[in-house]
Amino acid sequence: MNNRPSLNKPISQVNRPSLNKPLTEVIAAGPTPDKYESILLAAIRVFARNGFFNSKVADVAKDAGVADGTVYLYFKNKEDLLISIFNYTIDEAIERARKELTTLDSPNEKILKLAALHLDLMGRDENLAKVFQVELRQLKFMEQFSTSKLSIYFEFIRTAIEQGQQAGLFRTGINPQIAAKVLYGALDEMVTNWILSRKEYNLSDMADPVVDIFLNGVKK
Amino acid sequence: MNNRPSLNKPISQVNRPSLNKPLTEVIAAGPTPDKYESILLAAIRVFARNGFFNSKVADVAKDAGVADGTVYLYFKNKEDLLISIFNYTIDEAIERARKELTTLDSPNEKILKLAALHLDLMGRDENLAKVFQVELRQLKFMEQFSTSKLSIYFEFIRTAIEQGQQAGLFRTGINPQIAAKVLYGALDEMVTNWILSRKEYNLSDMADPVVDIFLNGVKK
Amino acid sequence: MNNRPSLNKPISQVNRPSLNKPLTEVIAAGPTPDKYESILLAAIRVFARNGFFNSKVADVAKDAGVADGTVYLYFKNKEDLLISIFNYTIDEAIERARKELTTLDSPNEKILKLAALHLDLMGRDENLAKVFQVELRQLKFMEQFSTSKLSIYFEFIRTAIEQGQQAGLFRTGINPQIAAKVLYGALDEMVTNWILSRKEYNLSDMADPVVDIFLNGVKK
Amino acid sequence: MNNRPSLNKPISQVNRPSLNKPLTEVIAAGPTPDKYESILLAAIRVFARNGFFNSKVADVAKDAGVADGTVYLYFKNKEDLLISIFNYTIDEAIERARKELTTLDSPNEKILKLAALHLDLMGRDENLAKVFQVELRQLKFMEQFSTSKLSIYFEFIRTAIEQGQQAGLFRTGINPQIAAKVLYGALDEMVTNWILSRKEYNLSDMADPVVDIFLNGVKK
DNA sequence: AATGAATGAGGGTTCATTCAT
DNA sequence: TATGAATGAACCCTCATTCAT
Numbered sequence: 001m002n003n004r005p006s007l008n009k010p011i012s013q014v015n016r017p018s019l020n021k022p023l024t025e026v027i028a029a030g031p032t033p034d035k036y037e038s039i040l041l042a043a044i045r046v047f048a049r050n051g052f053f054n055s056k057v058a059d060v061a062k063d064a065g066v067a068d069g070t071v072y073l074y075f076k077n078k079e080d081l082l083i084s085i086f087n088y089t090i091d092e093a094i095e096r097a098r099k100e101l102t103t104l105d106s107p108n109e110k111i112l113k114l115a116a117l118h119l120d121l122m123g124r125d126e127n128l129a130k131v132f133q134v135e136l137r138q139l140k141f142m143e144q145f146s147t148s149k150l151s152i153y154f155e156f157i158r159t160a161i162e163q164g165q166q167a168g169l170f171r172t173g174i175n176p177q178i179a180a181k182v183l184y185g186a187l188d189e190m191v192t193n194w195i196l197s198r199k200e201y202n203l204s205d206m207a208d209p210v211v212d213i214f215l216n217g218v219k220k
Numbered sequence: 221m222n223n224r225p226s227l228n229k230p231i232s233q234v235n236r237p238s239l240n241k242p243l244t245e246v247i248a249a250g251p252t253p254d255k256y257e258s259i260l261l262a263a264i265r266v267f268a269r270n271g272f273f274n275s276k277v278a279d280v281a282k283d284a285g286v287a288d289g290t291v292y293l294y295f296k297n298k299e300d301l302l303i304s305i306f307n308y309t310i311d312e313a314i315e316r317a318r319k320e321l322t323t324l325d326s327p328n329e330k331i332l333k334l335a336a337l338h339l340d341l342m343g344r345d346e347n348l349a350k351v352f353q354v355e356l357r358q359l360k361f362m363e364q365f366s367t368s369k370l371s372i373y374f375e376f377i378r379t380a381i382e383q384g385q386q387a388g389l390f391r392t393g394i395n396p397q398i399a400a401k402v403l404y405g406a407l408d409e410m411v412t413n414w415i416l417s418r419k420e421y422n423l424s425d426m427a428d429p430v431v432d433i434f435l436n437g438v439k440k
Numbered sequence: 441m442n443n444r445p446s447l448n449k450p451i452s453q454v455n456r457p458s459l460n461k462p463l464t465e466v467i468a469a470g471p472t473p474d475k476y477e478s479i480l481l482a483a484i485r486v487f488a489r490n491g492f493f494n495s496k497v498a499d500v501a502k503d504a505g506v507a508d509g510t511v512y513l514y515f516k517n518k519e520d521l522l523i524s525i526f527n528y529t530i531d532e533a534i535e536r537a538r539k540e541l542t543t544l545d546s547p548n549e550k551i552l553k554l555a556a557l558h559l560d561l562m563g564r565d566e567n568l569a570k571v572f573q574v575e576l577r578q579l580k581f582m583e584q585f586s587t588s589k590l591s592i593y594f595e596f597i598r599t600a601i602e603q604g605q606q607a608g609l610f611r612t613g614i615n616p617q618i619a620a621k622v623l624y625g626a627l628d629e630m631v632t633n634w635i636l637s638r639k640e641y642n643l644s645d646m647a648d649p650v651v652d653i654f655l656n657g658v659k660k
Numbered sequence: 661m662n663n664r665p666s667l668n669k670p671i672s673q674v675n676r677p678s679l680n681k682p683l684t685e686v687i688a689a690g691p692t693p694d695k696y697e698s699i700l701l702a703a704i705r706v707f708a709r710n711g712f713f714n715s716k717v718a719d720v721a722k723d724a725g726v727a728d729g730t731v732y733l734y735f736k737n738k739e740d741l742l743i744s745i746f747n748y749t750i751d752e753a754i755e756r757a758r759k760e761l762t763t764l765d766s767p768n769e770k771i772l773k774l775a776a777l778h779l780d781l782m783g784r785d786e787n788l789a790k791v792f793q794v795e796l797r798q799l800k801f802m803e804q805f806s807t808s809k810l811s812i813y814f815e816f817i818r819t820a821i822e823q824g825q826q827a828g829l830f831r832t833g834i835n836p837q838i839a840a841k842v843l844y845g846a847l848d849e850m851v852t853n854w855i856l857s858r859k860e861y862n863l864s865d866m867a868d869p870v871v872d873i874f875l876n877g878v879k880k
Numbered sequence: 881a882a883t884g885a886a887t888g889a890g891g892g893t894t895c896a897t898t899c900a901t
Numbered sequence: 902t903a904t905g906a907a908t909g910a911a912c913c914c915t916c917a918t919t920c921a922t
Contacts, residue, residue, distance in 0.1 A: 035902095051358055051359060051360070053273040056894085056895060056896080058895075066904090067903060067904040068896090068897085068905060068906095069897085069898075069899080069904055070902085070904070070905095072896095072898080073903075077897080078897090130359065133357070134357050134359045137353070137357040138271060140271070174429070174432075174433065178410075178426065178429045178430065178433075179433060181406070181413055182409070182430055182434070185405040185407070185409025185410070185412075186401070186402040186403075186405040186409075187405070188405055188409060189401045189405025189406075189408060190398075190401060192362070192405075193401055195359075196362060196363060206398065209394070209398045210402055212394075212437075213398075213399060213402050213434070213437035213438055214402070214437055215437075216436060216437045216438070216439075217432075217433035217434055217435075217436040217437025217438075218433055218436070218437075219436075255885095255886095276911090276912065278912080278913090286887090287887045287888055288887085288889095288913090288914085289886070289888065289915075290885085290887070290888095291914095292913095292914065292915080293885070297913080297914080475882095491798060491799060493713040496916060496917080497917060497918080498916075498917090506882080506883090507882060507883040507884055508883080508884060508917090509883055509884065509885095509918085509919075510881085510882055510883070512917095512919080513882075517917075518917065570799065574797050574799045577794050577797040578711060578794060582794070582856060583856060614869070614872075615869060618850075618866065618870065618873075619873060621846070621849045621853055622846040622873050622874070623846075624849055625845040625848055625849025626842040626843075626846050626849075627845070628845055628848075629841045629842070629844055629845025629846075630838075630845070632845075636802060646838065649834070649835060650842055652834075652877075653834065653838075653839060653842050653874070653877035653878055654873070655877075656876060656877045656878070656879075657872075657873035657875075657877030658873055658876070658877075695907095716890090716891060716892080718892090726907080726908090727907065727908045727909055728892090728893085728909065728910095729893085729894075729895080729907070729908060729909065729910095730906085730907060730908070732892095732893070737892075737893080738891095738893090
C-alpha cells in the first residue's frame with residue numbers, strides 16, 4: 001500500500017555519514033538527497049528534545065524540511081519513526097561489533113571492546129542517546145526489541161563471558177546470562193547518567209573503569 | 221488551590237498496606253476509605269498496563285472506582301499522578317533502607333542489603349516496577365528525580381562503598397561514584413529483564429549473584 | 441422543593457443597608473445575619489470582577505463566606521443569582537423613583553430627578569454598575585427584563601415626557617417612546633463610559649449636562 | 661504560529677459581499693470559497709443565536725460546513741472569533757464613514773450621516789447587531805475596543821460636534837465629549853431595542869427622530 | 881440549616897493522518 | 902513524488918449541582 005523502506009532498507013544503502021560525527025549534526029553539513037534519512041535524523045533530534053509523545057509529526061517534518069505528508073511517504077506512522085531509529089542504529093552497531101570482535105581473541109579484550117563500542121556509539125550523539133535511553137523504554141518497544149536485535153547484542157556479551165569461562169579466566173560459578181545483564185546494565189546506567197549530566201564529561205572514558213570492576217568481578 | 225496531600229502527606233499517615241503484598245493487589249482486599257491511595261494505586265495499575273501517555277485519566281478513575289473529577293480533588297493533574305507514585309514509593313523505600321542499614325556494620329552486608337531491598341521492592345509489585353522502569357524514564361522526570369529523592373538512594377550505595385574503601389576491603393583505585401552507578405545499573409537491568417520475562421522467576425533471587433560479581437569486582 | 445426566597449422576597453425584608461454606601465462594601469462593615477443578602481452581594485462583586493460566565497459558584501460562595509452548597513439553599517441556580525441581582529436592585533430603584541417623583545410637579549424636574557437617581561444608583565457601586573452594564577446584557581436576560589421591571593422604569597421617563605407635551609413644554613412632534621429611549625440610552629452610555637474610565641470622575645455629575653441636551657432637544 | 665489572517669487581512673481583500681444584504685445571509689447564496697469568511701459569518705449567526713458562552717466551536721464549524729479543527733486553522737481560539745467579528749465589521753464601518761463624511765460640509769449633515777450609517781449597518785444584519793449589542797459587551801472586550809477602533813468612531817462624532825460649535829451652530833457650553841456619548845448612547849439604545857422588538861420596524865427610520873432631538877439639544 | 885466531598889456531563893483544543901492537487 | 906489544507910476522533914480538565922452527614 002505504501003512503499004515504506006523503513007524496515008527492510010539495508011543500512012548500507014542509507015549512505016550513512018561518517019561515524020566520527022554525531023548522526024544528527026551530519027545533516028547540517030550539506031544537501032541531503034536522501035529524504036528517508038533526513039526525516040529519520042530529524043526525528044532523532046525532535047524526539048530527543050521533546051520526547052516521543054510530546055513531539056508532533058509536524059515538528060519532525062519541519063525539522064527535516066519537508067511537508068507533513070511527506071513523512072508518510074517514508075514511514076508508516078509516527079511509531080514507525082521510533083522503531084526505524086532503533087533499527088537504523090542497531091543494525092549498524094551489530095555489524096560493527098561483529099567486525100571488531102573477529103579481530104580479537106581474548107575474552108577480556110572482547111568485553112572491553114563491546115563496552116567501548118557501546119559508549120562510543122551513544123557518546124557520539126547525545127540526541128540518539130536520549131532516544132535510546134528514554135523514548136525506546138516504552139514497554140511496547142522494549143518487549144519488541146528484547147526479542148530481536150537487542151538480543152543479538154546481548155549474545156555477544158554472553159558469548160564472550162562463556163569463552164572466558166571455558167578459557168579458565170572467569171569463574172564457572174557465574175551465570176553468563178546474569179553477568180551479561182550486569183555489564184549491560186552498568187553501561188546503560190553510564191549512558192543515562194551522562195545524559196543527565198548534560199555531557200560534562202566524555203562518555204567513552206567510562207568504559208575502562210566499568211569494565212575493570214566487571215572483569216575483576218567475574219575473574220577467577 | 222486544591223487540597224492535594226500528594227506531596228506533603230507523610231507516608232506513615234497513608235496507612236500503607238502490608239509490605240508483603242503487591243501494592244496494587246491490596247486494594248482488592250476490601251473497602252478502601254482513603255481515596256487518595258485508591259486513586260494512586262489505580263494509577264500504578266493503569267499506567268503499568270497502558271503506559272502513561274496511552275492511559276486516560278478516566279481509566280484511572282474507573283479503575284479506582286471514583287468519578288473522573290474526583291481524581292482532580294486529590295491530584296493536580298495527570299502528571300501529578302506519576303510524580304506522586306514516585307514520591308509515594310521512594311519515600312518509604314528510603315525510610316526503610318535507612319532503618320535496615322543502621323543494623324549493619326559491614327560494607328559488604330550493607331551493599332547486599334541495599335540490593336535486596338531494591339529488588340524486593342520492585343519484585344513485590346510488577347505494576348509498580350513497570351511504572352518505575354518504563355514510565356518514569358521520561359526525561360523530564362528523570363532530571364527531576366536524579367537531583368532529588370533518587371540521589372539519596374544513590375548516596376547510600378556510594379557511602380557504603382567509601383566505607384569499604386576506608387575499611388581496607390575495597391580497592392582505593394575505584395571511583396565510588398562510578399562503582400555506585402555500576403551496581404545501580406546492574407540492579408536496574410535485573411528489574412527491567414524481570415518485567416520483560418513476565419515474572420518467570422523471583423526477582424529477589426538476583427540479589428546474590430549480582431552482588432557477588434560487584435563485590436568481587438571492587439574487593440582488594 | 442427548594443425554599444428559594446430570591447424572587448418573592450420583598451426588598452423591604454432584606455434589611456437593605458444604607459443607601460449612601462456602595463452595596464458591595466456594606467457587607468464588610470459588620471456581621472451580616474442575612475445569608476441571602478450576603479450571597480447576593482458576593483455575587484455582585486464576583487460577577488463584576490470576572491464576568492458571569494467566568495465566575496464559579498464556588499467563587500461566590502467563598503466570597504460570601506459560606507459553603508458551596510449553601511448557595512443553593514437560597515438560589516435555584518447560578519442564573520438565578522444574576523436575575524436576583526437585577527430584581528434586588530430594580531425593585532428598590534423603582535420604589536425610590538416612585539417616591540421621589542411624587543414630590544415633583546414639573547416634567548423637567550422629573551426628568552432630571554430620574555436621571556440623577558439612575559446615575560446615583562450606578563455611581564454608588566461600581567460593581568453593581570458592571571453587572572448591570574455588562575452581565576445583564578445577555579440576550580436571555582435582556583428579553584426578560586425589557587418586558588418586566590425595566591419597562592416600568594421606562595414608563596416613568598415616557599410619562600414625564602408626555603406630561604411635558606401636554607403641558608406645552610415639549611414639542612408634540614416628538615415620539616415619547618423614542619425620546620425615552622434617547623434619554624435612557626444616553627444615561628446608559630454615561631454609566632458604561634464611567635466604568636471604562638475606571639471611576640476617574642463622579643458619575644452623578646453627568647446628570648446635568650445630559651439632561652440639558654435632552655431637554656433642549658425636546659423643548660418647544 | 662498559524663496562518664491566521666483575521667487581524668491583518670485588509671477588509672478589501674475579503675471579497676466582502678454586497679453591502680445591501682445581511683452579512684449572514686450572503687453565505688447561503690452560493691459556494692463560498694473563502695473559509696475564513698465562511699467561519700466568521702457562521703460565528704456571527706451562531707453567537708447571535710446562542711450567545712458566545714453558550715455556543716460551541718463545534719456549532720460554528722458545523723454551521724460553516726467545515727470540520728471542528730478547521731476553525732483553528734483560521735482563528736487562534738474561540739475568543740478570536742469574537743474579536744475578529746468586531747474587527748471585520750468595524751474596519752469597514754470606519755472606512756465607509758470616512759468616505760461618506762468627506763462629501764459633507766455641514767456638521768448637521770455629518771451627524772445625521774453618522775447616525776444613518778450606524779443604524780444602517782446594524783439594521784442590515786440582525787445577527788451582527790446581536791453580537792455587537794450583546795456579546796461584545798463583555799468587559800474584557802469593551803475595554804479593549806474602547807481604546808482602539810471604537811474610539812475612532814467616537815472621534816468622528818466628537819469632531820463633527822466641535823465643528824458645529826466653531827461654526828456657531830452648536831452651543832459652546834456643551835462638552836463635545838459628553839455630547840458625543842449622548843448621541844452614541846441614544847443610537848446604541850435604538851439598536852438594542854430594535855433587536856428586542858424582533859425587527860418589527862425598520863431600524864434606519866430611527867435616525868431622523870434621534871438626530872432631531874440631539875441636534876435641537878445642542879443647537880444655539 | 882449548613883457543609884463540602886463527590887459527581888459526571890460537557891467542550892475547547894490538539895494533532896496524527898489523509899488526499900486532492 | 903511532494904505538498905499542506907482539511908479532517909474529526911480523542912482527551913484533559915472544569916465546574917454546576919447534588920446529597921449524605
